[in-house]
Amino acid sequence: xxxxxxxxxxxxxxxxxxxxxxxxxxxxxxxxxxxxxxxxxxxxxxxxxxxxxxxxxxxxxxxxxxxxxxxxxxxxxxxxxxxxxxxxxxxxxxxxxxxxxxxxxxxxxxxxxxxxxxxxxxxxxxxxxxxxxxxxxxxxxxxxxxxxxxxxxxxxxx
Amino acid sequence: xxxxxxxxxxxxxxxxxxxxxxxxxxxxxxxxxxxxxxxxxxxxxxxxxxxxxxxxxxxxxxxxxxxxxxxxxxxxxxxxxxxxxxxxxxxxxxxxxxxxxxxxxxxxxxxxxxxxxxxxxxxxxxxxxxxxxxxxxxxxxxxxxxxxxxxxxxxxxxxxxxxxxxxxxxxxxxxxxxxxxxxxxx
Numbered sequence: 001x002x003x004x005x006x007x008x009x010x011x012x013x014x015x016x017x018x019x020x021x022x023x024x025x026x027x028x029x030x031x032x033x034x035x036x037x038x039x040x041x042x043x044x045x046x047x048x049x050x051x052x053x054x055x056x057x058x059x060x061x062x063x064x065x066x067x068x069x070x071x072x073x074x075x076x077x078x079x080x081x082x083x084x085x086x087x088x089x090x091x092x093x094x095x096x097x098x099x100x101x102x103x104x105x106x107x108x109x110x111x112x113x114x115x116x117x118x119x120x121x122x123x124x125x126x127x128x129x130x131x132x133x134x135x136x137x138x139x140x141x142x143x144x145x146x147x148x149x150x151x152x153x154x155x156x157x158x
Numbered sequence: 159x160x161x162x163x164x165x166x167x168x169x170x171x172x173x174x175x176x177x178x179x180x181x182x183x184x185x186x187x188x189x190x191x192x193x194x195x196x197x198x199x200x201x202x203x204x205x206x207x208x209x210x211x212x213x214x215x216x217x218x219x220x221x222x223x224x225x226x227x228x229x230x231x232x233x234x235x236x237x238x239x240x241x242x243x244x245x246x247x248x249x250x251x252x253x254x255x256x257x258x259x260x261x262x263x264x265x266x267x268x269x270x271x272x273x274x275x276x277x278x279x280x281x282x283x284x285x286x287x288x289x290x291x292x293x294x295x296x297x298x299x300x301x302x303x304x305x306x307x308x309x310x311x312x313x314x315x316x317x318x319x320x321x322x323x324x325x326x327x328x329x330x331x332x333x334x335x336x337x338x339x340x341x342x343x344x
Binding site (some may be wrong): 007011015017018020021022026028029033035038039 | 185275301
């Protein structure tokens with residue numbers, strides 16, 4: 001009897017303690033329905049996550065910048081083209097032609113001004129301008145028409 | 159709405175049946191879960207999950223059998239799992255160095271002591287110092303009035319294991335509540 005009494009006592013104490021700690025007014029139904037809704041509609045979970053919405057002002061600004069750049073790329077070359085003389089434009093072909101002319105002229109000048117000590121007969125022709133190219137004609141002549149300097153005559157053997 | 163009607167409605171897909179079951183059994187289920195887990199939030203989570211499992215598997219439930227004992231055993235088992243998981247993360251303090259709880263009024267009668275708040279505090283301290291498995295055995299036996307066989311089936315362990323857990327839990331309680339239980343067998 002005493003053994004049962006102590007067991008009943010403990011049962012009673014355990015029940016009283018549980019009743020003190022957990023009120024019978026606790027309602028779990030709202031939490032359960034919330035979890036049910038989350039399971040039915042997983043997209044609801046996304047509402048708790050930070051969602052980045054498109055910013056229309058930023059999109060409009062980017063569009064405006066692109067339009068301005070496109071307009072400039074169309075208008076600017078035409079505007080600058082009126083002020084830049086075409087003759088002054090440097091092209092690779094013109095650069096090559098000018099360089100070639102200068103090279104031929106320098107070679108010709110050096111070769112024609114070199115004295116020939118052992119040939120007094122030809123020494124009088126050292127300064128002959130036969131190979132010099134006139135400056136006025138250089139512009140008119142294409143590179144293919146400039147002839148290379150003629151080879152110097154070999155000195156006469158004694 | 160009684161239990162059988164709630165189960166019948168839930169089996170027909172009526173969510174109101176689940177609400178009826180929740181209203182009928184939530185308080186006791188919460189108390190069972192709290193006694194085992196010793197944590198209000200964890201107990202609520204355990205009981206809510208148990209009701210959601212009922213919602214998922216109500217078609218498999220035999221309506222001729224009583225719902226409450228089966229559901230309480232589920233809640234106790236889930237609470238044990240949650241408490242064990244939490245105990246691994248937060249080791250129980252005290253361990254073997256258990257200190258006896260001195261009741262401040264040993265001259266009072268037992269009935270007066272039981273009714274006093276100190277008994278509740280002593281019971282709480284006792285439960286706190288027991289491992290989850292022994293705590294569950296005590297709750298199943300003395301709060302849910304389950305037999306050794308029922309406990310072994312629910313906890314998926316041998317009957318001898320259940321008896322051993324109960325024996326160890328009683329020994330610990332005699333150490334923790336000497337003035338109340340007086341060392342006699344429960």
